[in-house]
Amino acid sequence: MKAIQIVSPGSVEQLRLIDVPTPKPGPGEVLVRVHAAGVNYMDLLQRAGVYPAPVTYPFVPGVEVAGVVEAVGAGVDDLAKGARVAGLRASGGGYAEYATLPAQQAARLPDGIGYAEATALLVQGLTAQGLVESAPEVQRGASVLITAAAGGVGALLIQVAKRAGAGKVIAAASSEDKLALARSLGADVGVNYAEAGWVDRVREATGGRGADVVFDAVGGELRAASLEGLAPRGRLVIYGAASGSLGITEAVVSGLPVKNHSISGFSLYVPLAEEPAWVSSTLATLFKLALAGSLRTPVHAPFALAHAAEAHAAMGGRNTTGKVVLTVA
Structure with missing residues (x-):
């Protein structure tokens, strides 16, 4: 073969x-x-x-x-x-x-x-669902910032977060074409992080507070900047580092207590190894939603x-x- x-x-x-x-x-x-x-x-x-x-x-x-x-x-x-x-x-x-x-x-x-x-x-759908479940505040109406929002995970995460009850979903991407896709999938706001001042637009979209939850798989300078757009008591959820840099320096960590920020991580490897029932049931749900046209x-x-x-x-x-x-x- x-x-x-x-x-x-x-x-x-x-x-x-x-x-x-x-x-x-x-x-x-x-x-x-x-x-x-x-x-x-x-x-x-x-x-x-x-x-x-x-x-x-x-x-x-x-x-x-x-x-x-x-x-x-x-x-x-x-x-x-x-x-x-x-x-x-x-x-x-x-x-x-x-x-x-x-x-x-x-x-x-x-x-x-x-x-x-x-x-x-498979990887993207299960990851999107797992990410939302890892941040229960999403289900209570939290505002959410999603980086790489037009990627495989991001495109599904927009929809899963909205279905879960997110109050406002802010999509961040590097071009207007990608932001147009994100909006078509249900994002309330789109910000282009290739442009200066994009963090200010995140704050504007959230009444000056910043996003309650940031889901990021890019890393590097983008991840550090996204923390500036995180609301008090906000959570940054890391699920990758496509840039090749984690972006979490000692200075970033030392600044977390100032606004009661927290950082958590998510990897699909854990549920794959330890929660096969969750994987099976979640896939069945994703297939059902896609078949019904409720998940693009x-x-x-x-x-x-x-x-x-x-x-x-x-x-x-x-x-x-x-x-x-x-x-x-």
Whole structure:
């Protein structure tokens, strides 16, 4: 079968289309003929060799797959060949024509939800829901600032926060096109953080207080600036550092008590490892909402598997909106 392999850490040129043996499903696994594979920032970091959890090269990236069950392993009774499924591969291997999944993590995909759309509801959908649940004040009408609001997580987070009861959702992005998308998804206000004075506009949108909750996966100077737009007793929730810099200096930490600010973090790895029931039930809810048209899943123009390097370049250059997907079959 064909697969994309990271030969060694480095630029997009390290992504090579190669032939590898088709895997066989082990006990409790299913073999999926992949139709769509999700692309995530963690893939870019793994390719660059800077992801916190080291990988062994050569390496086939990709944690999200959606497709059709081709074969089942011993002990699998609730899925059969031909079933439409989507699921997560924590160890990678999704950038390929075939991939195995633990049967318990292969969620049945309802008719009416496309394969590319399904990948948007895996890492990004689960993360958006987990983020909102990690900040219960959102459900009490808190104002929310979302950075990278037109990205895969941001586009869903706008909608999930609104559904949960956020009083005002402020979308922050780097271009007017991205802000237009964010507004179309339900954001009340859009601010362009490529322009000077964007923090002032956050304060203006919140009556001078600042946002009660900031969800940020960018890091660096943007994260430090977002703290200036945080309301007294506000919470900054970190779920990544796409800029490559955490942005939390000693000076930032020492300033937290001045306005009773707090910082918390969220990683999908924890519920994946410890809360499988939450993962299953949340995915079922996300699929139901998407099927009903109550949750939009913007997908960037898909890239063919062989063009994975172009997908990485586009995402790394901040030239994408919504979910980035590789089409495989």
